Amino acid sequence: MTISRHYVLAAGGTGGHLIPAFALGQELINRGHHVALITDERGAKIPGCPDEIATHKLPAGRITKNPASWLPGLKAIAEGRMMARRLYANFAPSAVIGFGGYPAFPALLGAFAEKIPTIIHEQNAVLGRVNRFTARRVNAIATAYPDVLRLSPRYASKVHLVGNPVREEVLDLRDQPYPALSADGIFRVLVTGGSQGATVLSNVVPEGLSILPVSLRRRLQVTQQCRAEDIDAVRAAYATHDIPAELATYLPDMPEKLGWSHMVVSRAGASTIAELTCAGRPAILVPLPSATDDHQSYNVKEMVEAGGARAIAQPAFTAAELAKQIQLIALEPGAMENAAKAAKSCGRPNAVADLADLVESFGRAPIMHGLKSKSQSSGGFNPSPALAKENAA
Structure with missing residues (x-):
């Protein structure tokens, strides 16, 4: 009782x-x-x-x-x-x-x-x-x-x-397999800056994705959360590079977007890390440098050491560096799936x-x-x- x-x-x-x-x-x-x-x-x-x-x-x-x-x-x-x-x-x-x-x-x-x-x-x-x-x-x-x-x-x-603790919708993702990823299939990337968005992601990610090898770039499908003041410029950037992109200032169906994503580019807030490790999604993490006590830089440690994520400090977060880190994991056979398992191993x-x-x-x-x-x-x-x-x- x-x-x-x-x-x-x-x-x-x-x-x-x-x-x-x-x-x-x-x-x-x-x-x-x-x-x-x-x-x-x-x-x-x-x-x-x-x-x-x-x-x-x-x-x-x-x-x-x-x-x-x-x-x-x-x-x-x-x-x-x-x-x-x-x-x-x-x-x-x-x-x-x-x-x-x-x-x-x-x-x-x-x-x-x-x-x-x-x-x-x-x-x-x-x-x-x-x-x-x-x-x-x-x-x-x-x-x-x-x-x-x-x-x-x-x-x-x-x-x-x-x-x-994470939302029940995210917890449900743990029982779902990592989305199938073939050598010529769609490569889905989710970009989020947290509840407030992140201008640095808006400035860097479209350009970084545009300089990926053609064999990878033509497979991209992007969903990105942007600040309201950035969204028009980001939309224009993706259109210029002919990269399919869904943009919004708020993603009410974030668990669904996370569920179909192959890779996530994001800040390193505690809830973001918890959801990534619960669902088991490889990530490129850009800690917020102004976070109190620089806690986001420490939040990434466990996931990075396990091999489930790569962290790039904001001063080093350039289009070239982003493209380099994505290629290191996305072009190696089986690397994405291994990174997904590593990310999930950190989940609670x-x-x-x-x-x-x-x-x-x-x-x-x-x-x-x-x-x-x-x-x-x-x-x-x-x-x-x-x-x-x-x-x-």
């Missing part, structure tokens, strides 16, 4: 933080639990949140090196902490799970104040700032990589390698189930009946209609 509990997920306003949170939330719902999400204005606009999850927005103060940010940042954090505590009073969570990003910080501080068990999940190969600030006080630290920089060895006893397809198991292993006594009764309503943190209805029943 499944015993229903309440859980709160807290994540920053980017897809990198929220996609694994959504995946965990759906898994917990599937197990019979109730889930709420804390994020900010940006995060509330990220698509993919399960309908059953009630989303709550709270202030997420940022404290930078600029002293002018300190007072307003601390004020916002304090306000967010207070609002989180009011939510917990109504929702009575068994645990709060943080996925990094500034909105997770006041949510975790509120959980510490209420003595609610806490878990943090780190998606990248470098421990993020909010997770570094809270690592000492949380009950467990879930990681996506076996080696995580800036994670103190003194926390080793509470570290659990689970991987990075049980990540969402393992993380959910970890979450269920911590927490207060099971909650059997709806919300904890409260006579007062907390501003901005009313329970979802579904939960309120259940509590009234």
Whole structure:
């Protein structure tokens, strides 16, 4: 018999933080639990949140090196902490799970104040700032990589390698074979810069593909995600080189595109790496140089060492270098298939189930009946209609 509990997920306003949170939330719902999400204005606009999850927005103060940010940042954090505590009073969570990003910080501080068990999940190969600030006080630290920089060895006893949860549609790709690739068949390339796109890919990839040997270039079929301001120039470049290309600023059917691709050219965000290794797709990875703590350069390490990807630092990412790296793998018989196997060997397809198991292993006594009764309503943190209805029943 499944015993229903309440859980709160807290994540920053980017897809990198929220996609694994959504995946965990759906898994917990599937197990019979109730889930709420804390994020900010940006995060509330990220698509993919399960309908059953009630989303709550709270202030997420940022404290930078600029002293002018300190007072307003601390004020916002304090306000967010207070609002989180009011939510917990109504929702009575068994645990709060943080996925990094500034909105997770006041949510975790509120959980510490209420003595609610806490878990943090780190998606990248470098421990993020909010997770570094809270690592000492949380009950467990879930990681996506076996080696995580800036994670103190003194926390080793509470570290659990689970991987990075991915969407169910991507997880389904793991059971599908790598697309057949004959010597004269279509060679499908997927190009994506993540949720925000990447101008450098728009500038370099069309030219790089155009200088491939004719025997390879004539087989190309490209799907590329571009920034809105770049898409017309990219379309013109592909037309000039007579390369068939489907372009869009957003690819809602990304799992389907990933499923038929033979090679991916992309940034090296945590969710991208997780999806590539789950599906088993060879990749040319271009880490974002401005990423916090240069974490994307470390994200690629495991996949590159296994032989599933090649990484090119952005300053070295030229059309000639891209063409060279593609040829090294695409023109050698069997190399693409071997790289696909190597990429898949780095995947952790049980990540969402393992993380959910970890979450269920911590927490207060099971909650059997709806919300904890409260006579007062907390501003901005009313329970979802579904939960309120259940509590009234």
